Amino acid sequence: MNSSREQPQPLGRVIGAVKDWVGRLGEIWVDAQVVEIKRRSGATQFMTFRDRVANMSVQVTASAVVLDSAGPLPEGSRVTARVRPRVWDKATSLSFECLEIHVAGEGQLLLRLEQLKRKLQAEGLFDDHRKRRLPLLPRAIGLVTGRGSDAERDVLTNVARRWPSAIFRVEHALVQGIDSAASLMTALARLDADPEVDVIILARGGGSLEDLLSFSDEGLVRAVAAAKTPVVTAIGHERDTPIVDLVADLRASTPTDAARRVVPDHVEESAGLALARTRLNRAVDVLLTREEHAISALRSRPVMLDPTSAFSAHYERLTLFRHRLGSAVEHRLRAEEADLRAAVSSIRALSPKHTLERGYAVLVGPGHESVSSIADASVGERIRAYLADGELTLDVVQTNPKEQHG
Template sequence: MPPILKVYAIALSVPLARVTDMASSSSPEQTRSLAWVVRAVKDWVERCGKVWVEAQVIELNRRSGPTQFLTLRDVDEEISVTATCHRRVLDAAGPVESGMTVTALLRPTVWSRTGRLSFECSEIRPSGEGQLLAQLERRRRLLEAEGLFDSGLHRPLPLLPKGIGLITGAHSDAERDVIRNATLRWPAVRFVVRNTLVQGAHAVEQILPALADLDADPSVDVIVIARGGGSLEDLLPFSDEALIRAVHAARTPVVSAIGHEADNPILDLVADLRASTPTDAGKRIVPDVAEELAGLHEATSRIRQSVTARITTEQSWLDSMRSRPVMVDPTATLDIASERLEATLARLRLATDRALETESREIDHQLRSVRAMSPKATLDRGYAVLADAGGASVGSVEATRDGARLDVYLSDGTLGVTVDSVRPGGPSTPVATPQKGSTTS
């Protein structure tokens, strides 16, 4: 009997007494409610309990909520059922995908609102290839949690390696693909080849010492681990934990070139570079000499153009500088400065002459004022100045006495006189008008 049908067999093994009673006791006059019938069927079905079945996942609908839906099909017959499970069940099972064969713990149930038969899945265990995938997924998560896949730890490959270590099967297509494509790109490339088993239980035992040997070789700048395509079981050595840790600890950059584009062993995650195929690895570990020569010629051409453009620019600037008047006739600037100096000197002389003339007129005016107020001018007008024997000016009759000896200063000389009498009086007192050149006594 197909495994999925075991559920129905268990359901049918339930005593049918109640079913018979229900059928015999019903009539048009004595009916049962539909809800009662659905609940009765639900009760009978759920008495089956949980049962392990082997089936193939043909459809998986992951949703944002906790409840997930999947469709299971019998591995031998065209019988399928719909099952539900919690998100945690799928996460714990590892990578469950459509087409995978699994062992599932199912519990049949009936939806009360629709009467539809369904199955609740409480545990899923991948079997066959699915089981291997689940194991690899758990190993991947463990190593990732340790930080072995951190992209910041990946080292860049050297531009032109002195030597390339190659670990692959003897006389394999992978070996030929890597060497041929690398040699086509860079004919002088040098390989250090270590042939090992690349599948089977003893593959890792040979790959590990080969990796250590190449890592210790100072002439090897990069190591390529290559193998052609194969089944999941064939590629298991390249997901081995010991190999993953050895690659992580290697001081030399490691390139993973395992299988085809769709193959993803754990080695791809820890390697410094993942090549999709061995052919791709041969193209990525060395530069293309033709491309490099073309790039060199292009760079040389750009440099020449840049230098020529710079020289042309500088020559234009130099010609522009040489065409300026100061460069054509350097003395022109001196002539202009000399003209400015002469004009400034002329303005300075003119300003000086005007200042001297103004000051000369001021001096003449002051001299005339001083001369007009001097005693000599008074004397020149016919007046005389009296002074006593001590030289003091006599400006009043009270300043002298009879018989005093006075000096009379005139414009042309001095007279010595004696005071005969003193007659006090004001200007209103009639006196004889003095004549020019006469002496007052």
């Protein structure tokens, strides 16, 4: 394409030529680092790739399908990508279209861990309802760690500082290498079978992703999830999160933090106990004082000072009722006595003895029948006469009937 000051080429033609030349470069595989991902709701996604050595970067576009097929792709991942350079007409900017992308190096390892994590999460091993509460004060603390490791020293030292009488069951295991996962599972099984162990700490110091890989082993993760004893994990530093942390009943950020979580601080507990005792004594004193005041108030009442004072009015009424009753009984007795005397007088007036005392006699025939008429006796019969002071035996010698006067 010829050009000069007198015969310049149109800018659009030049841009088109550059675009055509770039388009003829074709596809190429590149090794790069993903430094930024801008996900959008549309079909096209945007990324920024940077050279892993030189300070050079480029804008990259990819379809959502291509980006999703790469799996989890955190920023900073090393990738191998099949790209095609493109020049955009309007902005005349150079970018690359990503046709295929794969996580490489440590990123590939992260991808496998992420896939295992999703699998276990789908099975419900990370659910909160599976997490068990740690005992307030364990009878014995199980510790799985490397022999002579800083993690072992940190846990033992800090637990002893917080609770001097704590009892440990320590099982040493390999915490790195090919056989480390199996060694950790064996130590965990021994402590889980010990009836005295109430909590198990799985501890290791910090390290690289590969160093901590055994703590993301599927077999160890499932063993921790199936353990009958609550498990506390203290793996690496705060930023380290192996998969076993997600199934443990409690994740401690460091071995020192694990020691703080499994036992209380005896100084704080003693202070709390002293404070509680003081509050209890104060509460008891307040209660006793209140009850004493209540008793004093009860004692000051008139009925308590003189329990019989309440009966004074009743005594007066009782005296009145007694007087009325006595009067009524006396009146009734007098009336009954008068009636009795009248009855006695009537009885005496009608008594045969009283009649006899006035000079009359009762005559009884030989058959003990009453003789009330001369017709009841015959001359020659012997009759008896009952007088007031005795009786007489009489012989009938004559009967004189009484003359009737018209």
